[in-house]
Amino acid sequence: xxxxxxxxxxxxxxxxxxxxxxxxxxxxxxxxxxxxxxxxxxxxxxxxxxxxxxxxxxxxxxxxxxxxxxxxxxxxxxxxxxxxxxxxxxxxxxxxxxxxxxxxxxxxxxxxxxxxxxxxxxxxxxxxxxxxxxxxxxxxxxxxxxxxxxxxxxxxxxxxxxxxxxxxxxxxxxxxxxxxx
Amino acid sequence: xxxxxxxxxxxxxxxxxxxxxxxxxxxxxxxxxxxxxxxxxxxxxxxxxxxxxxxxxxxxxxxxxxxxxxxxxxxxxxxxxxxxxxxxxxxxxxxxxxxxxxxxxxxxxxxxxxxxxxxxxxxxxxxxxxxxxxxxxxxxxxxxxxxxxxxxxxxxxxxxxxxxxxxxxxxxxxxxxxxxxxxxxxxxxxxxxxxxxxxxxxxxxxxxxxxxxxxxxxxxxxxxxxxxxxxxxxxxxxxxxxxxxxxxxxxxxxxxxxxxxxxxxxxxxxxxxxxxxxxxxxxxxxxxxxxxxxx
Numbered sequence: 001x002x003x004x005x006x007x008x009x010x011x012x013x014x015x016x017x018x019x020x021x022x023x024x025x026x027x028x029x030x031x032x033x034x035x036x037x038x039x040x041x042x043x044x045x046x047x048x049x050x051x052x053x054x055x056x057x058x059x060x061x062x063x064x065x066x067x068x069x070x071x072x073x074x075x076x077x078x079x080x081x082x083x084x085x086x087x088x089x090x091x092x093x094x095x096x097x098x099x100x101x102x103x104x105x106x107x108x109x110x111x112x113x114x115x116x117x118x119x120x121x122x123x124x125x126x127x128x129x130x131x132x133x134x135x136x137x138x139x140x141x142x143x144x145x146x147x148x149x150x151x152x153x154x155x156x157x158x159x160x161x162x163x164x165x166x167x168x169x170x171x172x173x174x175x176x177x178x179x180x181x
Numbered sequence: 182x183x184x185x186x187x188x189x190x191x192x193x194x195x196x197x198x199x200x201x202x203x204x205x206x207x208x209x210x211x212x213x214x215x216x217x218x219x220x221x222x223x224x225x226x227x228x229x230x231x232x233x234x235x236x237x238x239x240x241x242x243x244x245x246x247x248x249x250x251x252x253x254x255x256x257x258x259x260x261x262x263x264x265x266x267x268x269x270x271x272x273x274x275x276x277x278x279x280x281x282x283x284x285x286x287x288x289x290x291x292x293x294x295x296x297x298x299x300x301x302x303x304x305x306x307x308x309x310x311x312x313x314x315x316x317x318x319x320x321x322x323x324x325x326x327x328x329x330x331x332x333x334x335x336x337x338x339x340x341x342x343x344x345x346x347x348x349x350x351x352x353x354x355x356x357x358x359x360x361x362x363x364x365x366x367x368x369x370x371x372x373x374x375x376x377x378x379x380x381x382x383x384x385x386x387x388x389x390x391x392x393x394x395x396x397x398x399x400x401x402x403x404x405x406x407x408x409x410x411x412x413x414x415x416x417x418x419x420x421x422x423x424x425x426x427x428x429x430x431x432x433x434x435x436x437x438x439x440x441x442x443x444x445x446x447x448x449x450x451x452x453x454x455x456x457x458x459x460x461x462x463x464x465x466x467x468x469x470x471x472x473x474x475x476x
Contacts, residue, residue: 015218017211024207029199037195046202050210058217116194135188136195167187 038081127162
Protein backbone atom coordinates (compact mmCIF):
# COMPACT_ATOMS: atom_id res chain seq x y z
CA UNK A 1 0.00 0.00 0.00
CA UNK A 2 2.77 2.36 1.05
CA UNK A 3 4.83 1.50 -2.06
CA UNK A 4 1.77 1.94 -4.23
CA UNK A 5 1.16 5.41 -2.75
CA UNK A 6 4.78 6.35 -3.35
CA UNK A 7 4.54 5.25 -6.97
CA UNK A 8 1.36 7.28 -7.37
CA UNK A 9 3.06 10.31 -5.87
CA UNK A 10 6.04 9.89 -8.23
CA UNK A 11 3.74 9.65 -11.23
CA UNK A 12 1.62 12.57 -10.03
CA UNK A 13 4.77 14.69 -9.82
CA UNK A 14 5.31 13.83 -13.51
CA UNK A 15 1.84 15.31 -14.16
CA UNK A 16 0.29 11.93 -14.98
CA UNK A 17 -3.44 12.51 -14.76
CA UNK A 18 -4.27 8.90 -13.92
CA UNK A 19 -2.04 8.93 -10.88
CA UNK A 20 -3.43 12.25 -9.77
CA UNK A 21 -6.96 10.93 -10.15
CA UNK A 22 -6.15 7.84 -8.12
CA UNK A 23 -4.67 9.92 -5.32
CA UNK A 24 -7.68 12.20 -5.41
CA UNK A 25 -10.11 9.28 -5.18
CA UNK A 26 -8.08 7.77 -2.37
CA UNK A 27 -7.96 10.85 -0.12
CA UNK A 28 -10.83 13.12 -1.21
CA UNK A 29 -13.60 11.60 1.04
CA UNK A 30 -11.50 12.05 4.16
CA UNK A 31 -10.39 15.51 3.13
CA UNK A 32 -13.93 16.60 2.39
CA UNK A 33 -14.78 15.54 5.97
CA UNK A 34 -11.92 17.74 7.24
CA UNK A 35 -13.13 20.68 5.20
CA UNK A 36 -16.67 20.09 6.42
CA UNK A 37 -15.48 20.59 10.02
CA UNK A 38 -14.67 24.21 9.20
CA UNK A 39 -17.17 25.07 6.48
CA UNK A 40 -20.83 24.60 7.24
CA UNK A 41 -22.02 24.41 3.62
CA UNK A 42 -21.07 21.14 1.90
CA UNK A 43 -20.66 22.70 -1.54
CA UNK A 44 -18.33 25.33 -0.15
CA UNK A 45 -16.51 22.60 1.72
CA UNK A 46 -16.05 20.71 -1.54
CA UNK A 47 -14.71 23.85 -3.22
CA UNK A 48 -12.24 24.14 -0.37
CA UNK A 49 -11.25 20.54 -0.85
CA UNK A 50 -10.69 21.00 -4.62
CA UNK A 51 -8.70 24.14 -3.96
CA UNK A 52 -6.64 22.16 -1.43
CA UNK A 53 -6.01 19.34 -3.91
CA UNK A 54 -4.93 21.82 -6.55
CA UNK A 55 -2.30 23.06 -4.08
CA UNK A 56 -1.35 19.47 -3.30
CA UNK A 57 -0.68 18.55 -6.93
CA UNK A 58 1.09 21.79 -7.83
CA UNK A 59 3.33 21.61 -4.74
CA UNK A 60 3.80 17.85 -4.81
CA UNK A 61 7.52 18.06 -5.77
CA UNK A 62 8.05 19.82 -2.41
CA UNK A 63 6.74 16.81 -0.45
CA UNK A 64 9.78 15.25 1.21
CA UNK A 65 8.40 11.95 2.53
CA UNK A 66 9.34 13.06 6.05
CA UNK A 67 5.81 12.63 7.44
CA UNK A 68 2.76 10.80 6.20
CA UNK A 69 1.33 11.91 2.91
CA UNK A 70 -2.15 12.01 4.43
CA UNK A 71 -0.97 14.31 7.22
CA UNK A 72 0.64 16.62 4.65
CA UNK A 73 -2.59 16.79 2.61
CA UNK A 74 -4.68 17.28 5.74
CA UNK A 75 -2.58 20.21 6.84
CA UNK A 76 -2.99 21.83 3.43
CA UNK A 77 -6.75 21.35 3.65
CA UNK A 78 -6.94 22.90 7.13
CA UNK A 79 -4.86 25.89 6.04
CA UNK A 80 -7.00 26.37 2.95
CA UNK A 81 -10.18 26.35 5.05
CA UNK A 82 -8.79 28.74 7.63
CA UNK A 83 -7.67 31.15 4.90
CA UNK A 84 -11.12 30.98 3.35
CA UNK A 85 -12.88 31.61 6.66
CA UNK A 86 -10.64 34.48 7.57
CA UNK A 87 -11.22 36.13 4.20
CA UNK A 88 -14.96 35.55 4.23
CA UNK A 89 -15.62 36.66 7.79
CA UNK A 90 -12.91 38.64 9.44
CA UNK A 91 -12.92 36.66 12.63
CA UNK A 92 -13.57 38.46 15.84
CA UNK A 93 -11.10 36.64 18.02
CA UNK A 94 -11.53 38.77 21.06
CA UNK A 95 -12.10 37.64 24.62
CA UNK A 96 -15.65 39.00 24.54
CA UNK A 97 -18.44 36.70 25.54
CA UNK A 98 -20.30 35.28 22.55
CA UNK A 99 -24.12 35.19 22.89
CA UNK A 100 -25.31 31.90 21.39
CA UNK A 101 -28.48 31.76 19.33
CA UNK A 102 -30.96 29.70 21.39
CA UNK A 103 -33.05 28.68 18.36
CA UNK A 104 -30.03 27.19 16.64
CA UNK A 105 -29.39 25.02 19.62
CA UNK A 106 -32.92 23.78 19.58
CA UNK A 107 -32.60 22.56 16.01
CA UNK A 108 -29.90 19.99 16.80
CA UNK A 109 -30.36 16.63 15.15
CA UNK A 110 -30.47 13.35 17.00
CA UNK A 111 -27.86 11.25 15.18
CA UNK A 112 -24.63 11.46 17.15
CA UNK A 113 -22.20 12.31 14.31
CA UNK A 114 -24.56 14.74 12.75
CA UNK A 115 -25.34 16.16 16.19
CA UNK A 116 -21.73 16.77 16.94
CA UNK A 117 -21.15 18.34 13.53
CA UNK A 118 -24.19 20.50 14.09
CA UNK A 119 -22.83 21.57 17.48
CA UNK A 120 -19.51 22.44 15.83
CA UNK A 121 -21.29 24.32 13.07
CA UNK A 122 -23.12 26.40 15.62
CA UNK A 123 -19.89 27.57 17.19
CA UNK A 124 -18.76 31.05 16.25
CA UNK A 125 -15.97 30.94 13.57
CA UNK A 126 -13.24 31.89 15.98
CA UNK A 127 -14.24 29.33 18.62
CA UNK A 128 -14.73 26.67 15.93
CA UNK A 129 -11.27 27.17 14.42
CA UNK A 130 -9.53 27.10 17.79
CA UNK A 131 -11.48 24.06 18.97
CA UNK A 132 -10.99 22.09 15.73
CA UNK A 133 -7.29 22.89 15.55
CA UNK A 134 -6.74 21.95 19.18
CA UNK A 135 -9.10 19.03 19.73
CA UNK A 136 -9.20 17.38 16.29
CA UNK A 137 -5.92 18.37 14.55
CA UNK A 138 -3.82 18.27 17.72
CA UNK A 139 -2.22 21.73 17.37
CA UNK A 140 -0.62 23.38 20.40
CA UNK A 141 -1.76 26.81 21.54
CA UNK A 142 1.46 28.36 20.25
CA UNK A 143 0.82 26.90 16.80
CA UNK A 144 -2.82 28.04 16.85
CA UNK A 145 -1.76 31.52 17.92
CA UNK A 146 0.71 31.64 15.04
CA UNK A 147 -1.74 30.22 12.51
CA UNK A 148 -4.60 32.56 13.43
CA UNK A 149 -2.37 35.51 14.29
CA UNK A 150 -3.66 35.74 17.86
CA UNK A 151 -2.09 35.49 21.28
CA UNK A 152 -1.75 32.17 23.09
CA UNK A 153 -3.95 33.41 25.94
CA UNK A 154 -6.71 34.28 23.47
CA UNK A 155 -6.43 30.80 21.99
CA UNK A 156 -6.72 29.27 25.48
CA UNK A 157 -9.71 31.45 26.39
CA UNK A 158 -11.49 30.67 23.12
CA UNK A 159 -10.90 26.94 23.62
CA UNK A 160 -12.19 27.09 27.19
CA UNK A 161 -15.40 28.83 26.21
CA UNK A 162 -15.97 26.57 23.17
CA UNK A 163 -15.50 23.47 25.34
CA UNK A 164 -17.81 24.76 28.05
CA UNK A 165 -20.54 25.54 25.56
CA UNK A 166 -20.14 22.26 23.64
CA UNK A 167 -20.18 20.31 26.90
CA UNK A 168 -23.38 21.96 28.03
CA UNK A 169 -25.05 21.43 24.67
CA UNK A 170 -23.88 17.82 24.44
CA UNK A 171 -25.34 17.00 27.87
CA UNK A 172 -28.56 18.75 27.02
CA UNK A 173 -28.71 16.92 23.66
CA UNK A 174 -28.28 13.55 25.36
CA UNK A 175 -30.98 14.37 27.95
CA UNK A 176 -33.36 15.32 25.11
CA UNK A 177 -32.53 12.11 23.29
CA UNK A 178 -33.26 10.08 26.47
CA UNK A 179 -36.60 11.81 26.92
CA UNK A 180 -35.64 13.82 30.01
CA UNK A 181 -37.18 17.23 30.05
CA UNK B 182 -12.72 15.53 33.15
CA UNK B 183 -15.93 16.24 31.32
CA UNK B 184 -14.19 18.90 29.28
CA UNK B 185 -11.61 16.41 28.05
CA UNK B 186 -14.39 14.01 27.23
CA UNK B 187 -16.05 16.40 24.80
CA UNK B 188 -12.65 16.83 23.03
CA UNK B 189 -12.34 13.05 22.73
CA UNK B 190 -15.95 12.62 21.59
CA UNK B 191 -15.61 15.26 18.88
CA UNK B 192 -12.21 13.94 17.75
CA UNK B 193 -13.42 10.32 17.51
CA UNK B 194 -16.52 11.36 15.66
CA UNK B 195 -14.95 13.75 13.12
CA UNK B 196 -11.35 12.58 12.64
CA UNK B 197 -12.13 9.45 10.65
CA UNK B 198 -15.25 10.82 9.02
CA UNK B 199 -15.49 10.54 5.24
CA UNK B 200 -17.87 12.38 2.94
CA UNK B 201 -18.06 11.27 -0.66
CA UNK B 202 -17.52 14.23 -2.99
CA UNK B 203 -19.74 14.84 -5.98
CA UNK B 204 -19.14 12.95 -9.25
CA UNK B 205 -18.00 16.02 -11.11
CA UNK B 206 -15.40 16.97 -8.48
CA UNK B 207 -12.48 15.25 -10.27
CA UNK B 208 -13.38 16.83 -13.63
CA UNK B 209 -13.46 20.21 -12.00
CA UNK B 210 -10.11 19.59 -10.41
CA UNK B 211 -8.67 18.24 -13.67
CA UNK B 212 -9.69 21.37 -15.57
CA UNK B 213 -8.19 23.52 -12.82
CA UNK B 214 -4.95 21.52 -13.06
CA UNK B 215 -4.87 22.04 -16.85
CA UNK B 216 -5.29 25.78 -16.42
CA UNK B 217 -2.54 25.82 -13.79
CA UNK B 218 -0.16 23.89 -16.07
CA UNK B 219 -0.88 26.21 -18.96
CA UNK B 220 -0.19 29.19 -16.74
CA UNK B 221 3.04 27.61 -15.55
CA UNK B 222 4.14 26.93 -19.15
CA UNK B 223 3.34 30.51 -20.15
CA UNK B 224 5.30 31.79 -17.19
CA UNK B 225 8.22 29.54 -18.19
CA UNK B 226 8.21 30.95 -21.72
CA UNK B 227 7.94 34.43 -20.28
CA UNK B 228 10.97 33.83 -18.01
CA UNK B 229 12.94 32.33 -20.91
CA UNK B 230 12.02 35.36 -23.03
CA UNK B 231 13.14 37.73 -20.31
CA UNK B 232 16.39 35.82 -19.85
CA UNK B 233 17.06 35.74 -23.61
CA UNK B 234 16.41 39.46 -24.01
CA UNK B 235 18.63 40.28 -21.03
CA UNK B 236 21.37 38.07 -22.50
CA UNK B 237 20.96 39.76 -25.87
CA UNK B 238 21.23 43.21 -24.33
CA UNK B 239 24.31 42.21 -22.36
CA UNK B 240 26.01 40.66 -25.38
CA UNK B 241 25.24 43.67 -27.58
CA UNK B 242 26.59 45.99 -24.91
CA UNK B 243 29.69 43.81 -24.60
CA UNK B 244 30.41 43.84 -28.32
CA UNK B 245 29.77 47.59 -28.51
CA UNK B 246 32.29 48.14 -25.75
CA UNK B 247 34.91 45.85 -27.26
CA UNK B 248 35.15 48.17 -30.29
CA UNK B 249 36.80 50.77 -28.11
CA UNK B 250 40.09 49.10 -27.43
CA UNK B 251 41.41 50.93 -24.46
CA UNK B 252 44.95 50.37 -23.39
CA UNK B 253 45.22 48.87 -19.95
CA UNK B 254 46.05 51.49 -17.39
CA UNK B 255 49.12 50.57 -15.43
CA UNK B 256 48.72 52.16 -12.05
CA UNK B 257 51.58 53.85 -10.23
CA UNK B 258 53.80 54.18 -13.29
CA UNK B 259 54.94 57.65 -14.13
CA UNK B 260 56.58 57.98 -17.47
CA UNK B 261 59.05 60.84 -17.59
CA UNK B 262 60.12 61.68 -21.08
CA UNK B 263 63.61 63.07 -21.46
CA UNK B 264 63.72 66.84 -21.58
CA UNK B 265 64.76 68.01 -25.00
CA UNK B 266 66.56 71.30 -25.21
CA UNK B 267 65.06 72.72 -28.33
CA UNK B 268 67.76 75.40 -28.54
CA UNK B 269 70.72 73.04 -28.52
CA UNK B 270 68.98 70.10 -30.10
CA UNK B 271 70.54 69.02 -33.34
CA UNK B 272 68.40 66.93 -35.57
CA UNK B 273 70.30 63.77 -36.46
CA UNK B 274 71.41 63.82 -40.06
CA UNK B 275 71.56 60.90 -42.44
CA UNK B 276 75.33 60.94 -42.20
CA UNK B 277 75.22 60.43 -38.44
CA UNK B 278 72.99 57.42 -38.67
CA UNK B 279 74.86 55.61 -41.39
CA UNK B 280 75.56 51.97 -40.71
CA UNK B 281 79.30 52.26 -40.53
CA UNK B 282 79.88 48.54 -40.08
CA UNK B 283 78.61 47.37 -43.42
CA UNK B 284 79.84 50.46 -45.13
CA UNK B 285 83.44 50.02 -44.04
CA UNK B 286 83.63 46.52 -45.48
CA UNK B 287 82.52 47.87 -48.80
CA UNK B 288 85.26 50.44 -48.58
CA UNK B 289 87.72 47.57 -48.35
CA UNK B 290 86.31 46.00 -51.45
CA UNK B 291 86.49 49.23 -53.35
CA UNK B 292 90.06 49.64 -52.17
CA UNK B 293 91.07 46.28 -53.48
CA UNK B 294 89.31 46.53 -56.78
CA UNK B 295 89.31 50.20 -57.64
CA UNK B 296 92.04 52.25 -56.11
CA UNK B 297 90.87 55.76 -55.43
CA UNK B 298 92.61 58.40 -57.46
CA UNK B 299 92.24 62.02 -56.67
CA UNK B 300 91.23 64.39 -59.39
CA UNK B 301 94.69 65.75 -59.59
CA UNK B 302 96.23 62.32 -59.49
CA UNK B 303 98.81 63.27 -56.88
CA UNK B 304 98.98 63.01 -53.14
CA UNK B 305 101.38 64.70 -50.85
CA UNK B 306 102.27 63.06 -47.58
CA UNK B 307 102.12 66.24 -45.59
CA UNK B 308 98.70 66.96 -47.00
CA UNK B 309 97.50 63.57 -45.96
CA UNK B 310 98.22 64.32 -42.33
CA UNK B 311 96.74 67.74 -42.60
CA UNK B 312 93.56 66.48 -44.05
CA UNK B 313 93.18 64.06 -41.14
CA UNK B 314 93.95 66.89 -38.73
CA UNK B 315 91.00 68.74 -40.16
CA UNK B 316 88.94 65.97 -38.59
CA UNK B 317 86.98 64.81 -41.50
CA UNK B 318 87.27 61.45 -39.92
CA UNK B 319 85.03 58.83 -41.40
CA UNK B 320 84.94 58.38 -45.06
CA UNK B 321 82.22 55.94 -45.89
CA UNK B 322 81.50 54.44 -49.22
CA UNK B 323 78.37 52.46 -49.76
CA UNK B 324 77.24 51.42 -53.21
CA UNK B 325 79.52 54.08 -54.67
CA UNK B 326 78.09 56.69 -52.33
CA UNK B 327 80.70 58.64 -50.42
CA UNK B 328 79.69 60.04 -47.08
CA UNK B 329 81.83 62.18 -44.87
CA UNK B 330 80.55 61.91 -41.33
CA UNK B 331 80.99 64.50 -38.64
CA UNK B 332 81.94 62.27 -35.78
CA UNK B 333 85.16 60.52 -35.08
CA UNK B 334 84.71 56.77 -34.74
CA UNK B 335 87.19 54.21 -33.64
CA UNK B 336 87.83 52.89 -37.11
CA UNK B 337 89.90 49.94 -35.98
CA UNK B 338 87.00 48.59 -33.95
CA UNK B 339 84.58 49.20 -36.75
CA UNK B 340 86.74 47.36 -39.20
CA UNK B 341 87.11 44.43 -36.85
CA UNK B 342 83.39 44.27 -36.21
CA UNK B 343 82.50 44.47 -39.85
CA UNK B 344 85.08 41.89 -40.72
CA UNK B 345 83.63 39.57 -38.11
CA UNK B 346 80.13 40.11 -39.34
CA UNK B 347 81.03 39.49 -42.92
CA UNK B 348 83.39 36.64 -42.07
CA UNK B 349 86.27 38.31 -43.83
CA UNK B 350 89.69 37.77 -42.37
CA UNK B 351 91.44 41.07 -42.74
CA UNK B 352 94.22 42.56 -40.74
CA UNK B 353 92.53 45.54 -39.22
CA UNK B 354 95.74 47.60 -38.97
CA UNK B 355 96.66 47.18 -42.58
CA UNK B 356 93.13 47.95 -43.57
CA UNK B 357 93.16 51.01 -41.38
CA UNK B 358 96.26 52.29 -43.13
CA UNK B 359 94.71 51.84 -46.52
CA UNK B 360 91.52 53.47 -45.31
CA UNK B 361 93.53 56.39 -43.97
CA UNK B 362 95.09 56.83 -47.37
CA UNK B 363 91.70 56.58 -49.00
CA UNK B 364 90.30 59.07 -46.54
CA UNK B 365 92.92 61.59 -47.50
CA UNK B 366 92.48 60.97 -51.15
CA UNK B 367 88.75 61.17 -51.03
CA UNK B 368 88.84 64.20 -48.81
CA UNK B 369 91.07 65.95 -51.25
CA UNK B 370 88.84 64.89 -54.08
CA UNK B 371 85.85 66.30 -52.37
CA UNK B 372 87.66 69.49 -51.63
CA UNK B 373 88.53 70.07 -55.26
CA UNK B 374 84.92 69.67 -56.32
CA UNK B 375 83.21 73.05 -56.36
CA UNK B 376 80.53 73.53 -53.79
CA UNK B 377 77.93 74.66 -56.24
CA UNK B 378 78.36 71.63 -58.50
CA UNK B 379 75.50 69.80 -56.90
CA UNK B 380 74.33 68.40 -60.18
CA UNK B 381 77.68 66.81 -60.69
CA UNK B 382 77.41 65.17 -57.28
CA UNK B 383 73.98 63.90 -58.05
CA UNK B 384 75.11 62.44 -61.36
CA UNK B 385 78.06 60.68 -59.84
CA UNK B 386 76.10 59.77 -56.70
CA UNK B 387 78.67 61.52 -54.53
CA UNK B 388 77.33 62.92 -51.29
CA UNK B 389 79.48 65.33 -49.41
CA UNK B 390 78.96 66.50 -45.90
CA UNK B 391 78.46 70.20 -46.35
CA UNK B 392 79.94 71.16 -43.00
CA UNK B 393 83.11 69.22 -43.58
CA UNK B 394 83.47 70.57 -47.08
CA UNK B 395 82.85 74.12 -45.95
CA UNK B 396 85.42 73.69 -43.23
CA UNK B 397 87.97 72.39 -45.68
CA UNK B 398 87.30 75.13 -48.18
CA UNK B 399 87.06 78.19 -46.00
CA UNK B 400 89.98 77.40 -43.72
CA UNK B 401 93.37 77.49 -45.39
CA UNK B 402 96.26 75.60 -43.89
CA UNK B 403 98.38 77.18 -41.18
CA UNK B 404 101.39 77.35 -43.48
CA UNK B 405 99.42 79.25 -46.08
CA UNK B 406 98.12 81.65 -43.48
CA UNK B 407 101.67 82.27 -42.41
CA UNK B 408 102.61 82.96 -46.00
CA UNK B 409 99.75 85.45 -46.27
CA UNK B 410 100.99 87.25 -43.18
CA UNK B 411 104.62 87.06 -44.18
CA UNK B 412 104.07 88.55 -47.62
CA UNK B 413 101.38 90.93 -46.44
CA UNK B 414 98.67 89.65 -48.78
CA UNK B 415 95.04 89.95 -47.88
CA UNK B 416 93.24 86.71 -48.69
CA UNK B 417 89.92 88.46 -49.26
CA UNK B 418 91.49 90.67 -51.88
CA UNK B 419 92.82 87.60 -53.63
CA UNK B 420 89.35 86.07 -53.51
CA UNK B 421 87.88 89.20 -55.09
CA UNK B 422 90.45 89.15 -57.86
CA UNK B 423 89.75 85.48 -58.52
CA UNK B 424 86.05 86.19 -58.75
CA UNK B 425 86.76 89.00 -61.23
CA UNK B 426 88.93 86.71 -63.32
CA UNK B 427 86.30 83.99 -63.23
CA UNK B 428 83.66 86.44 -64.35
CA UNK B 429 85.89 87.47 -67.22
CA UNK B 430 86.13 83.93 -68.55
CA UNK B 431 82.50 83.36 -67.69
CA UNK B 432 83.18 80.47 -65.30
CA UNK B 433 80.76 79.80 -62.50
CA UNK B 434 83.19 78.42 -59.99
CA UNK B 435 83.37 79.37 -56.36
CA UNK B 436 86.37 81.60 -55.89
CA UNK B 437 86.99 80.35 -52.39
CA UNK B 438 87.19 76.74 -53.55
CA UNK B 439 89.58 77.60 -56.32
CA UNK B 440 91.82 79.56 -54.00
CA UNK B 441 91.92 76.75 -51.49
CA UNK B 442 92.86 74.30 -54.21
CA UNK B 443 95.69 76.51 -55.28
CA UNK B 444 96.76 77.06 -51.69
CA UNK B 445 97.12 73.34 -51.13
CA UNK B 446 99.66 72.96 -53.94
CA UNK B 447 101.58 76.13 -53.51
CA UNK B 448 104.85 76.46 -51.61
CA UNK B 449 106.79 79.40 -50.28
CA UNK B 450 108.77 79.98 -53.41
CA UNK B 451 105.79 80.10 -55.66
CA UNK B 452 104.08 82.28 -53.18
CA UNK B 453 107.06 84.60 -53.17
CA UNK B 454 107.25 84.84 -56.95
CA UNK B 455 103.82 85.12 -58.44
CA UNK B 456 100.93 83.90 -56.44
CA UNK B 457 98.38 85.61 -58.63
CA UNK B 458 99.97 84.21 -61.76
CA UNK B 459 99.40 80.72 -60.49
CA UNK B 460 95.82 81.54 -59.69
CA UNK B 461 95.22 82.96 -63.14
CA UNK B 462 96.88 79.94 -64.73
CA UNK B 463 94.58 77.71 -62.77
CA UNK B 464 91.53 79.62 -63.94
CA UNK B 465 92.68 79.49 -67.54
CA UNK B 466 93.32 75.76 -67.26
CA UNK B 467 89.86 75.17 -65.87
CA UNK B 468 88.22 77.25 -68.59
CA UNK B 469 90.11 75.32 -71.26
CA UNK B 470 89.20 71.99 -69.66
CA UNK B 471 85.53 72.88 -69.53
CA UNK B 472 85.55 74.16 -73.09
CA UNK B 473 87.24 70.97 -74.29
CA UNK B 474 84.72 68.83 -72.38
CA UNK B 475 81.82 70.71 -73.91
CA UNK B 476 83.22 70.11 -77.35
